[in-house]
Amino acid sequence: MEKAELIYGGKTIGLPVVTGTEGEKAIDISRLRQESGLITLDVGYQNTGSCMSEITFIDGDRGILRYRGIPIEELAERASFSEVAYLLIYGDLPNRAEQAVFSQYLTQNSMIHEEMLRFFDGFPPTAHPMAILATMVNAMSVYYTDYYTEDFQAQTFDLMAASLISRIRTIAAYSYKHSIGQPHIYPKPDLKYTANFLYMMFDSPVDPYVPDPDIEKVLSTLLILHADHEQNCSTSTVRLVGSSMANLYASICSGICALWGPLHGGANQKVIDMLENIDRNGISIEECLASAKDKNSRVRLFGFGHRVYKSHDPRARILKQCAKTIFRNSDRRDSLVNIAIELEEAALKDEFFIERKLYPNIDFYSGILFRMIGIPTNMFTVMFAIGRLPGMIAQWKEMHDATPLKIGRPRQIYTGSTLRHYIPLEERP
Numbered sequence: 001m002e003k004a005e006l007i008y009g010g011k012t013i014g015l016p017v018v019t020g021t022e023g024e025k026a027i028d029i030s031r032l033r034q035e036s037g038l039i040t041l042d043v044g045y046q047n048t049g050s051c052m053s054e055i056t057f058i059d060g061d062r063g064i065l066r067y068r069g070i071p072i073e074e075l076a077e078r079a080s081f082s083e084v085a086y087l088l089i090y091g092d093l094p095n096r097a098e099q100a101v102f103s104q105y106l107t108q109n110s111m112i113h114e115e116m117l118r119f120f121d122g123f124p125p126t127a128h129p130m131a132i133l134a135t136m137v138n139a140m141s142v143y144y145t146d147y148y149t150e151d152f153q154a155q156t157f158d159l160m161a162a163s164l165i166s167r168i169r170t171i172a173a174y175s176y177k178h179s180i181g182q183p184h185i186y187p188k189p190d191l192k193y194t195a196n197f198l199y200m201m202f203d204s205p206v207d208p209y210v211p212d213p214d215i216e217k218v219l220s221t222l223l224i225l226h227a228d229h230e231q232n233c234s235t236s237t238v239r240l241v242g243s244s245m246a247n248l249y250a251s252i253c254s255g256i257c258a259l260w261g262p263l264h265g266g267a268n269q270k271v272i273d274m275l276e277n278i279d280r281n282g283i284s285i286e287e288c289l290a291s292a293k294d295k296n297s298r299v300r301l302f303g304f305g306h307r308v309y310k311s312h313d314p315r316a317r318i319l320k321q322c323a324k325t326i327f328r329n330s331d332r333r334d335s336l337v338n339i340a341i342e343l344e345e346a347a348l349k350d351e352f353f354i355e356r357k358l359y360p361n362i363d364f365y366s367g368i369l370f371r372m373i374g375i376p377t378n379m380f381t382v383m384f385a386i387g388r389l390p391g392m393i394a395q396w397k398e399m400h401d402a403t404p405l406k407i408g409r410p411r412q413i414y415t416g417s418t419l420r421h422y423i424p425l426e427e428r429p
Helices: 032-036 072-078 081-090 096-108 114-122 129-143 154-179 193-202 213-226 233-242 248-259 267-281 285-293 314-327 335-348 351-355 362-373 377-401
Strands: 003-008 011-019 025-027 056-059 064-067
Touching: 003 032, 011 032, 064 072, 064 081, 064 314, 072 213, 072 314, 081 096, 081 154, 081 193, 081 213, 081 377, 096 154, 114 129, 114 154, 129 154, 129 248, 129 377, 154 193, 154 248, 154 377, 193 213, 213 314, 213 362, 213 377, 233 248, 233 377, 248 377, 267 335, 267 362, 267 377, 285 335, 285 351, 314 335, 314 362, 335 351, 335 362, 362 377
Parallel strands: none
Antiparallel strands: 003 011, 011 025, 056 064
């Protein structure tokens, strides 16, 4: 096996080099502390691999994203969200029989326990949908105890996974209806995944929902593009919590809470705020770019640049085409789309952004598309969570399939006080 060598204190320590299927290399430091007394320090784990995974491959320099080896472009164009969910969780695209069974599980588990509706009665209308979502997902471990044991069991996992994927859209739609004071709409068993969610969101006795194939396709694409993205903050949280053998519901709840943060799942809201500010105040594209480049300005260009992608975000390219597709319908025209396209084209020609590799990311167009579908801004992160759920489940399963399961236990470098002793209160100055 290829090895790297670390010389410390006159001693040479050999560290195995691990190579992935796409040629990625990593230095295995799992025995470094035992052999040298050293640990590594990597704040934010920016250069630390926490696991070996077969689920998602990213090459940021070349703008590549693949689920189980399949390019994201192919999946976005040709696959359904349920197919992608199955692919991520089980490793391969389902055959017809497997797809039929999985779809049946989703349909049978689309309704939530009637007793859980009382939770909604207790939430104020102003409650954030992400708070409701996290609460209700965690509560599923109370109402669906037949679906799991504390030990991972493959025979009950299928039901748990389908239950979460199906019911999360129902919970999300119910939270929206609750916030606007409308009655809940029960799911329809004859509607497909995204159509059913849209039906529960927008149907009402006075304004029946009429399915729109373009909108359904765009929403499915959005969910597919969000389905997994390697070891990001929320996914890593699911793995860390799940490593203690916490049940799937609790683990997913932790991931939803991590996703809630504005530096993670809430970024597309910032893009909408930026575009609305440009539109409302009549700011020109030139003025916007000039302010973003000014060190003394507080203006930030949200939706540009990515920690991973350095040439382009493949998901952003797909969503740009989606925006153009539904924008062709005059009933859906939105001034923010034109501003976004003009802003992107101007930034891509500007040397300042080219040199710094600041290209549009998925957040730049996802917020616009959610807005055009009719999703309120405070539910953008909820939509992210619905899409990311299959990836979280897949990562949780992959970790539990590994033998042995190791609990996450990061190290630290202590920088506090050295030894000191307790002083009684009456003797303190």
